[in-house]
Structure formats: C-alpha cells, structure tokens
Amino acid sequence: MREEPVARTSGLLLLENPKMEEVVGFLQDSFRRKDLVIIVGDCECKYSGRASSSLGHGERVVLIKGDGSVQVHRPTGYEPVNWQPARCILSVSLEGSSLSIKAHRSRPRETLDTVFSSLIFIASTRLMDRAEFSLYVSEEQMRDALVSDPSILEDGLRLIDFERRVEPGFIDFYGKDTQGRFVVVELKRTPAGKDAILQLKRYVDVVGETTGLSVRGVVAAPSLRSGAQRILATLGLEFKRLSPRRCAKLLQKRETRKISEFFRAP
16 A cells, blocks of 8 residues: 655655656655655666676665765665766656656766666665764774885885884884885874974984894884974884775685685685
8 A cells, every 4th residue: 555755753755655646746756855865676778988888677775965976776785876976957757657866967978867667665864974984993903004004105105014112112014115214103093292302213213223223214104293294204204194994804704704714725
C-alpha cells in the first residue's frame, strides 16, 4: 500500500512504493532545499563525458547530497559503481513510465543519467554535521610509515637506520639523499616548534662530528608553530610537511596488502 509523504519530528520526508508522477515534484523540492536524498529502486545508469559507460538494470541505492554530488551503490561493496562530484546541476523528469535523474557538470562537460523503472522508497532530509575530522596517529606510527616508504618525505631518500641512539637521545629517521648526504629527521605529529628544532640541531651536530661529513637536518611535521621558520633558517635546517593522515593511509594500505597476500599464499 502506498503511503503519502510524512513529515517526522526529525525532518524526514518519506515516500514508500510511490507512483512515478508523484516523485518529480517531491525530488524537485528536495533538490531546491539541498536535502540529502536516498532512493532505493531498480535503475540503470548512463554516463557521458570524458568517457562513456552504461550500467544495466539492478536494484541499487542512490545517494544525492545537498552539495550536488551523486553516488550509485550496488547492494554489496563500499565503493559506488557510478558517481558524480559536488556542484552538479540536478534535474528530474518522466520518460514514459520511468523516472530520469540527471546530474550534469559543465567543466568538464559530463552527465550521469540514472533512470528508475521502479521505486521501493525515497527519503529526503536535512542533516547537520560541522564536526572536525581528526585522525589519531602516533609519532611512532608516523615513523613506521616513513621507514616503510621514505619517498613520502622526499624522492630518493634512503633509510640507514631509525631510532638510532646518539648522545642527546634517539634519531627518528637516519638516511641518505640522492646526493649521498646524510639526512637526520625529527618527526612531530603536531605543529613543530622551537624545542623540536633545537633537538634536531643537537642530532645534526653529533652526526656531523661523528662522520665528518655534511648532514641535513629535517623537521617533518604537519606544520610549524609561529616563529619556527625563522629559527630553522638561522640554524640551517629544513622543514618538510608530513601529515598524520598521509602516514595513516600508507600504513592502512600496507596492512591491506599484507592481509591479501596472506590469503593468496598456498
């Protein structure tokens, strides 16, 4: 039995098993309000633009967000099978007995046309989310990421040792660059300040005295505190941006690869 749109206390509007002619106005109003729209039904997708693709009929979940982005999901898997980024122009129309939802962009010129032959339900609501996303990664995990792939800091950088003990403490990363110069890296997961720079300077001096060679000192952190750049320049040290998020993604990728290799092993 078909139900009429119901306004709930949460601001949710819901159509279950709706008739196609009722849906056009419902979606136009939702797009105008920049609501989040969830559509479940049998659809096919056609994309034209930088390339072209088509996806035959199947029951899917379509998410249309208030920023104009569109995602088409199959019943399994976490990645969309079709999608369009934010700032699309959305339009809806009837094509015979089917419902067509087009997401169009002009730069680059491309269109995703999702055509529904039947609908299970449509939900429309406004969500509020202003929280800041924080990814918690320790300095030890950042070090592990750098050790596993030094190129995330600098192309051609090679590892010699990590957590190397020297008179003032432990060097996070000790390596060589493409010109054969020793590189000492001090890692920080938060903006680096004076203390981190002075600690790095002590490491650089010890390695220079021990080897008798030129040594580069690099602070690797998401950013620098106020005044830190001036201290770096005065002491002849360097700053390279390295975010905890990038390190976390690298470690996650490495862990996923390990798991897949385990399951492939005879």
